[in-house]
Amino acid sequence: MPSVMLKKNSEGKLIFYIPKKDLEEVAESVQFDTTEKWGGEVVLADGSRYYFDPITPPDFPITLRAKRVDSGE
Amino acid sequence: MAALTREETEALIQEVLEIYPEQAKKDRAKHLAVNDQSLEKSNKCITSNRKSLPGVMTIRGCAYAGSKGVVWGPIKDMIHISHGPVGCGQYSRAGRRNYYVGTTGVNTFGTMNFTSDFQEKDIVFGGDKKLAKIMNEIEGLFPLHKGISIQSECPIGLIGDDIEAVAKKANKELGKPIVPVRCEGFRGVSQSLGHHIANDAIRDWVLENRDGDDSFPTTPYDVAVIGDYNIGGDAWASRTLLEEMGLRVVAQWSGDGTIAEIEKTPKVKLNLIHCYRSMNYIARHMEEKYKIPWLEYNFFGPTKIAESLRRIAAQFDDTIKAGAERVIARYEAEYQAVIDKYKPRLQGKRVMLYIGGLRPRHVIGAYEDLGMEVVGTGYEFGHNDDYDRTIKEMGNATLLYDDVTGYEFEEFVKKVQPDLIGSGIKEKYIFQKMGVPFRQMHSWDYSGPYHGYDGFAIFARDMDMTINNPCWKQVKAPWKTEASSDAVKVAA
Ligand code: SF4
Numbered sequence: 296m297p298s299v300m301l302k303k304n305s306e307g308k309l310i311f312y313i314p315k316k317d318l319e320e321v322a323e324s325v326q327f328d329t330t331e332k333w334g335g336e337v338v339l340a341d342g343s344r345y346y347f348d349p350i351t352p353p354d355f356p357i358t359l360r361a362k363r364v365d366s367g368e
Numbered sequence: 369m370a371a372l373t374r375e376e377t378e379a380l381i382q383e384v385l386e387i388y389p390e391q392a393k394k395d396r397a398k399h400l401a402v403n404d405q406s407l408e409k410s411n412k413c414i415t416s417n418r419k420s421l422p423g424v425m426t427i428r429g430c431a432y433a434g435s436k437g438v439v440w441g442p443i444k445d446m447i448h449i450s451h452g453p454v455g456c457g458q459y460s461r462a463g464r465r466n467y468y469v470g471t472t473g474v475n476t477f478g479t480m481n482f483t484s485d486f487q488e489k490d491i492v493f494g495g496d497k498k499l500a501k502i503m504n505e506i507e508g509l510f511p512l513h514k515g516i517s518i519q520s521e522c523p524i525g526l527i528g529d530d531i532e533a534v535a536k537k538a539n540k541e542l543g544k545p546i547v548p549v550r551c552e553g554f555r556g557v558s559q560s561l562g563h564h565i566a567n568d569a570i571r572d573w574v575l576e577n578r579d580g581d582d583s584f585p586t587t588p589y590d591v592a593v594i595g596d597y598n599i600g601g602d603a604w605a606s607r608t609l610l611e612e613m614g615l616r617v618v619a620q621w622s623g624d625g626t627i628a629e630i631e632k633t634p635k636v637k638l639n640l641i642h643c644y645r646s647m648n649y650i651a652r653h654m655e656e657k658y659k660i661p662w663l664e665y666n667f668f669g670p671t672k673i674a675e676s677l678r679r680i681a682a683q684f685d686d687t688i689k690a691g692a693e694r695v696i697a698r699y700e701a702e703y704q705a706v707i708d709k710y711k712p713r714l715q716g717k718r719v720m721l722y723i724g725g726l727r728p729r730h731v732i733g734a735y736e737d738l739g740m741e742v743v744g745t746g747y748e749f750g751h752n753d754d755y756d757r758t759i760k761e762m763g764n765a766t767l768l769y770d771d772v773t774g775y776e777f778e779e780f781v782k783k784v785q786p787d788l789i790g791s792g793i794k795e796k797y798i799f800q801k802m803g804v805p806f807r808q809m810h811s812w813d814y815s816g817p818y819h820g821y822d823g824f825a826i827f828a829r830d831m832d833m834t835i836n837n838p839c840w841k842q843v844k845a846p847w848k849t850e851a852s853s854d855a856v857k858v859a860a
Contacts, residue, residue, distance in 0.1 A: 300652055312652070317417065317751040341409060356656045 297363070299345065302356035309355075311339055328352075336364060371718075371743065372784065374765040377402045381767075384779045392421055399770040403762045410755030416770045417751045419557045425774030427722075427794050428748050430553030432456055434562020435569075436519035438646055440549065442466040442597050442622040443630065444476040445514040447506055450483040451499060451531065452521025456553070457481045465811045467601050468624040475512045482506070491527055496534050503538045503546070514627045515545035517569075525552035535573075545627060547573040558749035558771075560645065560725075567649035570630060575654075577631045589615045589684065590636040594651055594662070595643030595726070598623020600816020605823045606642070606667045612698075613677060613691035615684075621647060634658045638683055640665055642819075645725030645747075645754055667819040668727075668827070669734030670703040699821040707737060710828040715739035717787040717835055720780070722746045722772055722795065723809050729758040731790070731809070734818070738828055743784055746772050748792075778802075788835050803843040805834045 300312040309322040320343075326335025327349050334349035344364035353359070372380065381400045385393050398415035407413060420426040429437070432450075437460055440448050450457030462479040470476025484490070484498055503516055516538070518531050531548040539546040549569045551562045578584070591610065596603040603623040610617055618636050619629035633639070639651045639662040651662040663683065665676035674696045681692035717740045721728050728745040735742055744767035747754055755768070762768070767780060774795075781789065781804060789799050790809035799806045807813050807830060815830050817823040 300656065302655060314649070314652075317753045319753050319756065356652075356659075358656060 296360050298358050299361045300356060300358050301353075309337075311337070311345075337361070371741075371763075372765065374402055377765050377767055380780070380783050383783075384776050387775070392424070395421055396424075396773070396776070399772075400776070401768045403759060403764060403766045403768050405760060405762075405764050407759055408756075409752075410759055411752050413759075414755050414768055414770055416747065416755055417557060417560065417749070418771070420771055421773075426771055427774075427792060428557070428771065429559040429562075430522075431551045431555040431559060431562030431565060432519060432521050432553040433460060434559030434564075434646070434749075435549050435551035435566035436460075436562075437464060438559065438597065439563055439566035439570075439622060440517050440519060440547075442468070442478065443517075443625050443627060444468040444470055444478045445512075445626045445628075446517055446545075447477050447480075447482050447510060447513045447515075448517045448519055449499070449502065449506075450481065450521060451495070451518050452484065452523045453486045454483050456521045457483045457519075463811065464597065465599050465814070465816070466623050467598050467604075473510070477510070477513065486521075486523060491523055494527060494529055495524070496529050496531070499529075499531065499534050500538060503534075503542070507542055513544070515547070516542075517547040517549055519549050520552045522553045525550065525554070545574055545577065560749040560751065563646035563725075564649050567647060567653075570650055571653050574627065574630055575634060575650075579634070584632055584635055586635050586637075587616055588637060589688065590618045591615050591638045591640055591680075592619040592621060592629075592633045592636045593617055594619075594621040594633075594639050594641045595645075595647040596620060596623050596819070597643070599810075600812045600814075600818070602667075602817040602819040602823065605817040605820030608822075609667070609673070609677065609695055609820050610640075610680070613681065613695045614688050615680075615691075621650075634660070636660060638663060638680075640680065642667065642730075643726040644757070645750060648753075666730045666733065667823070668731045669737040669824055670699075670707075670821065671737050672730075672733035673821065673824075703821050703824055706825045706828050710832050711739045713832050713836055714828075716741070718743045718784070719788045719790060720744040720767075720784060720786040721789075721809065722748070722769070722777060722791040724748050724792075725750065725754070727790075727809055729754070729761045731818075732761045734824060734827055735831075737824070738831065740788075740831070743767065743786060744769065744780060746770055774798075788831065801843075803840060805837065805840055807831065807834050 297313050302310050304310050311320045311322050320339040320341055322337050323340055324338045327333055332349050333352040334347035337345045345361040346364050347361050385397055401414040458481050461481045468476055468478050484502055535546040535548040547569055551565045555561050603620050607617050619633045639660055641651050641662050641664045644664050654660045666672040677692040681689045719735055719740055719742045728747050732742045746769035788805045790807045792810045793808055796806050796808050812818055818827040
């Protein structure tokens with residue numbers, strides 16, 4: 296369950312950062328990204344997948360806990 | 369010597385690795401790479417931030433060095449106690465040349481060494497009482513200090529002293545910020561974790577001090593300079609440019625900085641990060657907590673300076689954008705004159721770098737402005753994200769080496785035969801004795817500043833006087849130079 300720091304970049308894309316691993320990646324897709332619900336499976340540009348428990352859309356930047364779905368390596 | 373091709377560079381790495389035993393070879397192979405600009409992510413080609421191998425020469429420092437020496441040390445109006453035996457602080461004292469204004473020993477303390485000077489009895493019975501006592505002594509002797517940080521050396525963690533409790537108590541008694549930092553040297557694989565621990569200590573013990581206090585008048589143009597340690601005056605040469613374009617620099621982290629500036633940083637509009645490696649943590653924290661965006665910039669060499677000024681200005685309104693253009697135009701004649709003078713003398717010269725946290729990539733542009741080429745670079749304690757940012761700056765098929773060992777570095781130099789090496793004091797004399805021009809790129813070899821337009825002029829002069837110094841022709845004994853007496857080649 297790594298802590299993930301999430302923020303939006305200047306193009307409005309979600310940036311995914313795991314401090315422990317120096318992993319800095321753009322999120323390609325987010326399963327739920329509506330005005331009511333945010334979260335679910337997030338796929339990063341390098342192919343790895345993480346899962347966030349769906350919540351009401353947070354105020355970015357924010358640190359959330361995620362589950363690793365698969366390694367993508 | 370012509371540039372190496374990709375195959376030649378790969379062969380060189382293999383050749384250098386050959387001497388290691390099987391296990392070490394496997395490990396070191398992951399840290400050496402040929403640059404490939406087409407890669408987006410460095411983890412495809414190079415591994416970093418791993419423990420150094422026992423038995424090889426590494427140039428890394430410890431977590432205490434990262435916290436006391438780099439992040440906290442330059443905060444000039446605080447007293448930083450090197451808590452533990454005397455050596456850690458004394459042997460590193462004032463070596464980084466973080467310039468500051470103030471009267472040392474009265475209201476600033478940058479070049480002094482404060483230590484609790486642990487003896488055997490402190491190890492056996494604990495040092496907390498002594499720590500409390502020396503803080504009272506500090507208050508009596510140096511009443512104008514604005515706070516104390518306790519920089520733990522190895523023994524503190526080993527004997528389990530409770531420096532946090534002592535700090536809290538002293539904070540109540542003295543009414544000044546007292547910051548315990550758990551930066552014992554054994555933590556992590558290099559000084560890099562010390563930077564992180566120091567950032568976290570600022571976050572936990574200092575940054576919130578003025579939350580809810582709006583008495584500090586702000587402007588829409590407030591910025592903080594983060595990760596500039598004012599080596600030889602670097603931060604000053606940077607600050608003037610930002611101020612000239614119309615910004616107000618509220619805080620300098622931490623070269624020539626004060627604790628008050630650090631406390632005011634959460635009030636700024638934008639954090640400007642020079643050394644990403646040592647201070648990105650706090651910038652990310654402020655982004656999340658105070659919604660302050662941050663931006664990396666690079667003030668080495670006119671090309672990168674102009675790029676950075678424009679990128680910074682793009683975050684603000686038209687007056688600042690116009691300000692950036694005005695600054696670039698104002699210095700144009702000056703830096704062009706520098707280029708015109710030195711480029712003909714330095715054109716085509718090849719450089720190998722091996723430095724710390726930001727310079728292995730940041731100075732590349734400055735060399736290129738002078739017509740020089742960086743053919744190899746590496747970080748002592750960089751992480752993946754540093755190499756991500758390096759790949760695009762370096763030419764294709766150039767060498768990348770992470771936590772390079774003494775042996776590897778020497779072999780690379782013998783083969784690549786650069787015209788200049790930029791690295792640290794531990795490498796300096798080896799390469800000078802090998803007859804290779806060398807600049808000490810951590811503390812600018814007692815020179816500087818190198819940041820900003822003013823710094824570029826000094827940078828160019830220094831590179832020229834090193835490379836084109838007639839002394840290199842005298843290094844080899846006359847009876848050994850018959851054939852190639854024209855050039856100073858390394859004995860291969
Ligand atoms: S490793 Fe420990 S003993 Fe050595 S300098 Fe660092 S803090 Fe001091």
